[in-house]
Amino acid sequence: MYHLSSPEPPSRWPEAAGSLVDGRRRVVFDGATRLFVLGNCYADDRQLRDGLEHVRSGSWARLTEWPGSYWVVADTGDTMAVITDVAGTRPVYFAETPAGTQWSTSARALASRLDAALDYEALTARLVCPTVPEVAGDSTAFEGVRRLPGSHVLLVQRDGRHRIQKYEEPRTVPFETAAAELREALLTAVASRTQAAGKITADFSGGLDSTSLALLATGTAGADVFAVTHADTTSRNEDVEYALCAAADQPGLRHELVSDADGLFFSELLGAPATDQPFPDAARWRMRAAYQRPCTDRGSDLHLTGSGADTLLSASPFYLADLARERKVWDLMHHCLARARLRHLPTYAVVAGAVQLSRTTHADALQHLADDLAARPGRRRPESQARLHWVRASGASAWLTLDARRRLSLRAASAAEGCSIPSSETSRHRAWAELHEFGTYEAELRNQSHGAGLPHHAPFLDNAVVRAAMAIPVRERASTTVQKPLLGAALKGLVPDWLLARRTKGAYDGNAYTGLRRNVDLLRHLLAESQLAAEGWIDGGAAGVELERLAAGVPGNLAALEALITTELWLQRERTSTVAMQDA
Structure with a gap:
């Protein structure tokens, strides 16, 4: 994979490695001010040269206004700015070292440079709470290697210190x-x-x-x-x-x-x-x-x-809580009725779920998540299918070990204590997450x-x-x-x-179950050799039971099992790669 990495002294320009499959590298400079754009950027040459003025003024958001999808690296002479896109599809990873902040567009490349170990807690947190940044954090699969959030810029000073700045502020228009x-x-x-x-x-x-x-x-x-x-x-x-x-x-x-x-x-x-x-x-x-x-x-x-x-x-179901909070009674009833018919639920239960969520702060939601993570699956109180959530653990939470439950629960509880998101901003915060x-x-x-x-x-x-x-x-x-x-x-x-006006959406459940049954032996092997289980984070036996249920055609946590299988596949490759490097 092609990637950029922070320069080694005395150079101040990013180092490139790998084959560039798509897009191109473009560079403009004026004295000590330099601008490097990598990816699919469709700005013309004049626009790029005009971007040098935005580098001088630190107007980082202006460097993200060109068409396309790309990284931007800007250098003022004193500060190097590494900018990801608004959604975070162009990742930037960084780590603090005794020699200063190092960064790369590849977490594996940066981890290899630093000889960083695998971070199993971070892997498990992302597996169980992928859309909850308060739990998953900015960590990656490697210890000490962090990911820059979308809509942010990493600012690295010449002395190696860094700070992170958000360049995109939410706005509302008609x-x-x-x-x-x-x-x-x-x-x-x-x-x-x-x-x-x-x-x-x-x-x-x-x-x-x-x-x-x-x-x-x-x-x-x-x-x-x-x-x-x-x-x-x-x-x-x-x-x-x-x-x-x-x-x-x-x-x-x-x-x-x-x-x-x-x-x-x-x-x-x-x-x-x-x-x-x-x-x-x-x-x-x-x-x-x-x-x-x-x-x-x-x-x-x-x-x-x-x-x-x-x-x-598309809107996640929690938007119903906004309708309830804003007392849009007609809209609330109309949308709850539609959801009730779609999910075969009582309308009153859907309305009640929306009203209840409207009275739940984000801090409360994180504490509820902490409680759910701490509880063993068989000891949880059954909840109504009409209940709505701001945040929720994935189905993989059912396979956590007791120690993993405790650690992830502590993460969520700690986040709840420090949460200050107002109720009026909860749905916007969740949408961005x-x-x-x-x-x-x-x-x-x-x-x-x-x-x-x-x-x-x-x-x-x-x-x-x-x-x-x-x-x-x-x-x-x-x-x-x-x-x-x-x-x-x-x-x-x-x-x-x-x-x-199409109202239906294609689904591929038949493909998933057919493929699972046809390849069940390999999936059994991956779970039997589970590194997350060996490290004490996942109960491999419980996950194996779920695999057999799904292979028998019983509906279950297919998406969660898919995420676990692919994580184990990645870990197996990483282990094989590490052994190969050690033997070389």
Whole structure:
């Protein structure tokens, strides 16, 4: 994997290593002021040179306003600024050492430089509470190696000391303003990429996100877009039908349905391209590779995906608490009724859950999480399915050892004591936490795709797109009639109305269960050799019981088991790599 790292004296410029699969390096300078941009940045040369003035003034946010997805490293002569993007998809890792702060865009590269050990507590915290930064923290899989949060800049002084500064402050604009900004940002994100590309390919699931981007790409003059749809025979959904309708008679679009009986969850796990950090979706790599292979075979230099749109543009159920807190009675009843029908729950129970959550502070929620983590699974009081949560542990919490429960519970309890987030800001805080966690996911998805030879792009996570989408209250992302109201308003007239109005979403449960049963022996082996169990963090036997239940077709914690399996896979590779280096 290509990465940048902090320079070794006497140089003041970042060091590069690995093969640059996608994007390019661009440098401008004026005397001691220098600007380095890495990735898919579509600013022109004049814009980059103008960026030198923003470096001199320390206006870091201005350096994140160009189209694309990229890292920025700026040097004033006295301070080096390393800037990640708003969502955190371009990761920056750092560590404090006796020689000063060191950083890298690869945690593994930095850990190798420092000879850092694995951090099993951090791995377990992220496995159990991935979207709760108060518990997962900024730690990584390596001791002493920390991750810079999205929307922040790492400022390293010449003497080696550092500080972290947030450059993105939340804002709120009217829904119509956000829709207009989102429309312009998406058009720019897609057009800037297609104009710079030679061979354009795209996911074309038939869903709202990837399909819309591919259709927008055909609007670029002379664009020829090759789009693929996964025709999965193991799962029943409407994706193929919607994809065929969207592709019919669309100028500039060549569409192909791809079916591969071996493209299953958990297939060929040991052949999965390496990632920098554990990647919960690594088990799906063979499924993605199956339908994306025609794009790789065509030598794609731009592959568009809808990655990130669900997290960015959909509303988590906790938005109902905002409706209750703001006493929007009609809206609250309307949305609770819709959720009750969808989940087959009593309407009064959903309303009660929303009202109860509206009276729960974020500090209370963290303390409830601490209590839940501390309790053994069999001793927890059953809760109503209608109950809503600000924060919640994943299903992997059921497999924690007693000591692991105690340690993670202490993390959550300590965070609860120091929490000062006002009730009016809780849903916004949670939305940003979920987005930044998805940023860590997207970084590894890109690593894995690049490892397979496909230049993965996610225009929905460009800075301007994120800024537009995050500028409305969470409750305005929700609708009882359409999936993503803000996206629908932004793309009206650009993509078919019937696509914007689609209410169903493709699911691949059949693929997951088929792949799990077919590869159950390998999964048993990974759990039997579990390093998290050997280190005392996970009860491997309990996880093994869950695996057998799922293999028998019993619904259970499939997502949690997938995350555990992929973590163990990553640890196995890391151990093998370490042994190989020691033997060399």
